[in-house]
Amino acid sequence: MIFVTGGAGFIGSNFILDLLASQDEHVLNIDKLTYAGNPYNLASLDGDERYHFVQADIADREKITQLFEQHQPRAIIHFAAESHVDRSIHSPGEFIHTNVNGTFSLLEAARAYWSALDSEKKAAFRFLHVSTDEVYGTLGPNDPPFSETTPYAPNSPYSASKAASDHLVRAYHHTYGLPTLTTNCSNNYGPYHFPEKLIPLVILNALDGKALPIYGDGQQIRDWLFVSDHCAAIRQVLARGKVGETYNIGGWNEKANLDVVHTLCDILDQQKPKAVGSYRDQITFVQDRPGHDRRYAIDARKLERELGWKPTETFETGIAKTVRWYLDHPQWVINIRTGGYLKWLELHYGGDAEETT
Template sequence: MIFVTGGAGFIGSNFVLNRLAHADEAIVVIDKLTYAGNRENLASVEHDPRLHFSHTDICDGAAIAALFVAHKPRAIVHFAAESHVDRSILGPGEFIRTNVNGTFELLEAARKYWSELPEAERATFRFLHVSTDEVYGSLGADDAPFSETTAYAPNSPYSASKAASDHLVRAYHHTYGLPTLTTNCSNNYGPYQFPEKLIPLMIQNALDGKPLPVYGDGLNVRDWLYVLDHCRAIERVLEAGTPGEVYNVGGKNEIRNIDVVTVLCGILDELRPRAGGRYSDLITYVKDRPGHDRRYAIDPTKIERELDWRPAETFETGIRRTVAWYLENRGWVDRVRDGSYREWIDRQYGERA
């Protein structure tokens, strides 16, 4: 039995689906079901007897402790987080609550549970904390990619809250001996991503004939990682990672935002031609967001060398799989884009036009 917090979200649900497909182990999904958590992501496995769902807030320490007592997990994979930088700028409080306080409550419950396990089970227990490359700050054009020893320099309320949670996880290992693992990943993309992030937002706006809003000059660089490659990396760390260690997970795909949007437009021109023009005609530059980091890049040498993990997808193959999934699942998109989501998009990008 393992716990997966945030297992109804984008990366978490992909991890759960992938894990159930090839590992015969029960999973308890713990999810508050905020705007980005969607049980429909797990619809294909909802009747699988190995899957248990708990509608629980990780900030509720008593409820989390009760889940440990009831299910006795051998490991925790902690995805649950508020994760959108733009939302953190407009409302940082929820990011502190979930990412910092929630991680603290989870660590406290795990520590108490772990400390009372028999010695053999204590030795094999793991707490895997999933974090982000944004904790390292921003890179210049010629700077070396982030490594596990790069100093933290978060530049948004989101990345600051994740940095704080990383430090808590580290402290619980060094102070209490809790066998923790931390992964810091680059930008994920793929199926089930909530359509406020760059790639699904551009796909849906293009199909709807709406402007494709690109921040600033569009030259901000991100390292793109296909979500299932990330899930496989997490499984390797869970299986073979050394407690107390950090593993950076990157796709080796540094691409400028404007080039990502241009590639998407080209694929859509091919697969779903637009009447009256090309999708790139919809590209619109909007006012940049505050504190927008210029470049992220991950050096995954450590996880490649120590755990023999490498991404299976190139950006070219992964982005085609992603576009195809969104074209085939427009009903899913329509159902998650409720009134509050449309209000958010209008507020965020309408003011920047």
Template structure:
């Protein structure tokens, strides 16, 4: 069995689904079910005995110790994190509690469990920590992409909290010998993405006839990774990654935000035309840029390809087409996640139109 934390969120749920599509090895799924955690993401596993869900917090040390002792996982994959930059600006404390304190308590519980394992099991055990390219800071337009050797220069409360957790993971390896792996990924997109992030927000707002809010001039550049490609990368790192190593996972798809929005509008124009015949691009609205907005991220994913033989299968064009189609086919999921709290958040974040 493997233990997956945060396995009801966007990337975590996709990973659990992907894992059980490729393995019969069971998954113990621990998730706090905050606003972005959604058990409906895992409805297809309702009758699958290989999936064991536990509602809980990685900051709950006694719960962690109980689960580890009872289920004896051979690996832990840590997705559990607060992950939205805008929310971290408005309320950074939750990010410190989950991403730093929670990561520390998880590491300590796992270290205690791992230390008591028989030598053979201790040797094959792995703790895989899923992190972000945002820990590296921002890039100039023509600067080389982030490699694993790039200095950490986080610029938001979110990225600072993830950088702290990365450092803890590294320290627990070098100080205690805990066999850790770290992945730093670029921006993910795909099915089950909570609609506060750019791509799902644009799809959902466009279909609802609402403004499509673009920060500043919209020329911020990100490297976009289809979530199922990310899942395959994590499986590969868990399978063959070298303990103590970091692997950057990217999609080789640098895109400016405004270009992504226009591409989505074009796909929707074709697949679900507006009743008035206009393009969805007429709904684009520029809003005040957020504080400390990093201008560009880009991942150099050559290490994971060279050492582990992994590279993404989707182009941005193929991945975004699959993503738009998924949202068109799952309006009930969108309606379910758009709670009152979600609507209040959007009003707060984009009121300065």
């Protein structure tokens, strides 16, 4: 069995679906089901005896210890995290609780479990920690992409909390010998993405005739990675990665936010045209958020060189699949919009305001 924390979230649910589609493995999904945890993402697994779910907080050391003892996993894939920069600016304490304290509790439970295993199972066990490129800070227009040796320089409470969790994972390997692996990925996109993030928010606001608000001048650059490519990379790292190592996972797709929005509008103009005008007419520019990093870019050559992984989707193919998925899954959109997302928008932006991208 494999433990997956945060498996009801965007990347975690895609990982579980891809894993069970590609291999015969039992999975225990451990998820607190906060606002972005959506069990409906995994509705297709109803009745699949390989899939198991437990609602739990990873910071609950007693509960996590009990799950280790009960299920005896061969590995744990740690996705669970508070993950949105805007949210971390408003509520940094939640990010420290989950990303720092939760990771610490998980490491302690994993260390106790691993230490008691026989030598064969001990050698096979893995703790794979999924992190972000945001721990490296920001890049200038001509700077080389982030590599695994780039110094950490987080600029938001979110990225600082993820940097802290990365350091804890590293320390548990070097201090205790816990067989850890760390991945730092670029911006993911694809099916089941919670609509606070840029791509799903723009798609859904466009279809609703709402403003498409863009921070600053929209020239913030991100490296975009299709979520299924990310999941395939994680499986490769789990299977063949060198214990104690970090692997950067990127899509080799640097795009300015405004260019991403233009691409989405153009696809929607083709696939679901408005009666009058273009979806680009809904774009509006708003004040930039505090500490907004200008550019992220990932150098994923180590992963390709050592483990033979590279992305299969270009941005053009991946974004077309993403838009099509949202158009084809209106019920998922309805379900997600009746949850905590709208309450959060009301709390932080008030009235009819929409979150900026």
